[in-house]
Amino acid sequence: MNPPAEALRKLGYPATRGRGEVLRILAESSLPLSPKEIRDRFPAPKPDASTVYRNLSLLVSLGMVRSVALHERSRRYEIATEGTHRHRVVCRGCGRIDSFQPRLCDLSRIEADIRVTLGYDVREHSLEFFGACPDCARTETRR
Amino acid sequence: MNPPAEALRKLGYPATRGRGEVLRILAESSLPLSPKEIRDRFPAPKPDASTVYRNLSLLVSLGMVRSVALHERSRRYEIATEGTHRHRVVCRGCGRIDSFQPRLCDLSRIEADIRVTLGYDVREHSLEFFGACPDCARTETRR
């Protein structure tokens, strides 16, 4: 059977339809999705919003899904495939979101610095860029 | 008179009490604050929440305040003093937030990369770190 279901059972959590669909939907999306968007992509019958929230929260705590904060009203979620580390570029004009795998994402020096000066054990970071996408940059009045 | 009031008037916006207090409160805080926390720090009479939201939204659009996304339920805001660029470290255990001025924040290569490959005009970025603060790291069971 499918890997995610196995992984869930191994961790002691039943592999339910809700869980499976959330993982599939996120895996198929190139963009992080909001809980609402995730629910919208469920094949009928759509689950209740609370089910989506409960599953997202479980999957995040199991490390199978990550939440992404893009300064919007609601949070977004993405699949946390092993070894994937993605960053986002958000267009302030039209809201378009692109994600990319950084070629060089060397924040280890900053992390080491934090460890030394503040004493934190840093385990994750999130890095997002904001600006104007090609279309919006063209449309804009020159500054 | 005080600089922020001047700046507001110059931009054509009356320097009201709400605006002044929001700026003062954010300037005096070493941490980004939520709208609720900002309202709580107003001297009596406290303004309505909607006033706080409206002022934050104006000040953000004028570039005098920045919003900070820390994967929480509500957004946080910080003063956007010229030349200040801060990053955050958030403790997953107790929620403690520290901010620091990065010694080396050279993301210009990544930004150049984005410009070339995706065509975006990148204007801002936000970078946050997550982990365990000294206290929580000590308390935690060894992994």
Added chain:
DNA sequence: CCCCTGCTTGCAAAATATTTGCATTTGCAA
């Protein structure tokens, strides 16, 4: 210094986002 005009505020209410309790259903291991 006072008056006008427009922008801002308070208040109430709506819209949106997220969480929770409880009865019922489902997953899955024996």
Added chain:
DNA sequence: TTGCAAATGCAAATATTTTGCAAGCAGGGG
């Protein structure tokens, strides 16, 4: 197939943010 624990749907509670409208304040002109 059966039973138990955990998940789901549903309804309602919370939390967050936005909006409409009438009344009040800021600040320029007289």
